Amino acid sequence: xxxxxxxxxxxxxxxxxxxxxxxxxxxxxxxxxxxxxxxxxxxxxxxxxxxxxxxxxxxxxxxxxxxxxxxxxxxxxxxxxxxxxxxxxxxxxxxxxxxxxxxxxxxxxxxxxxxxx
Amino acid sequence: xxxxxxxxxxxxxxxxxxxxxxxxxxxxxxxxxxxxxxxxxxxxxxxxxxxxxxxxxxxxxxxxxxxxxxxxxxxxxxxxxxxxxxxxxxxxxxxxxxxxxxxxxxxxxxxx
Numbered sequence: 001x002x003x004x005x006x007x008x009x010x011x012x013x014x015x016x017x018x019x020x021x022x023x024x025x026x027x028x029x030x031x032x033x034x035x036x037x038x039x040x041x042x043x044x045x046x047x048x049x050x051x052x053x054x055x056x057x058x059x060x061x062x063x064x065x066x067x068x069x070x071x072x073x074x075x076x077x078x079x080x081x082x083x084x085x086x087x088x089x090x091x092x093x094x095x096x097x098x099x100x101x102x103x104x105x106x107x108x109x110x111x112x113x114x115x116x117x
Numbered sequence: 118x119x120x121x122x123x124x125x126x127x128x129x130x131x132x133x134x135x136x137x138x139x140x141x142x143x144x145x146x147x148x149x150x151x152x153x154x155x156x157x158x159x160x161x162x163x164x165x166x167x168x169x170x171x172x173x174x175x176x177x178x179x180x181x182x183x184x185x186x187x188x189x190x191x192x193x194x195x196x197x198x199x200x201x202x203x204x205x206x207x208x209x210x211x212x213x214x215x216x217x218x219x220x221x222x223x224x225x226x227x228x229x
Contacts, residue, residue: 110159
């Protein structure tokens, strides 16, 4: 178990640029989640995949955001035309297929800290 | 609409004493509750959880209590250690939807 891996750890970009983050979940986990955390707040749900299917998207996920999980393994989160309000930590998490059988928890990666200048 | 609330942004406790962190929720459909611990520049780490069919769950120094009628849960850490200094998040979910809803966190500082 190598844990959830996120890349990059930090990203500084100029307003209007596009950025892409990558998440590699724990290998046997079929569910993958993206959350966003800003200063003083708890993580906020953005979107969720079961295998390659994107099952739910938060209203926080504007049209400038897109997430993919093409082969049901790693996932990417792209933000187009970044704005200063996009500055946050973007967290990826995965969960076991045995959710609902006494194994209900998400495993989080270390996050990608995005700063939009 | 903040469905999970942690009303104490910070808490300081002497090393060796008990730390009690509180969490309130408004959504009666939640049936699973979790506590996560977070250090700066790291992702949240799972600590302990409790199902709504229970009122207490223990794991070593950590105990979570659930009062469903009051829609309140608490995390007890005893004895508190310096390494416990971190931000603690309460989270909730229901079995039909694996999305976690988090509170805003409580920063715990253990004073040596």
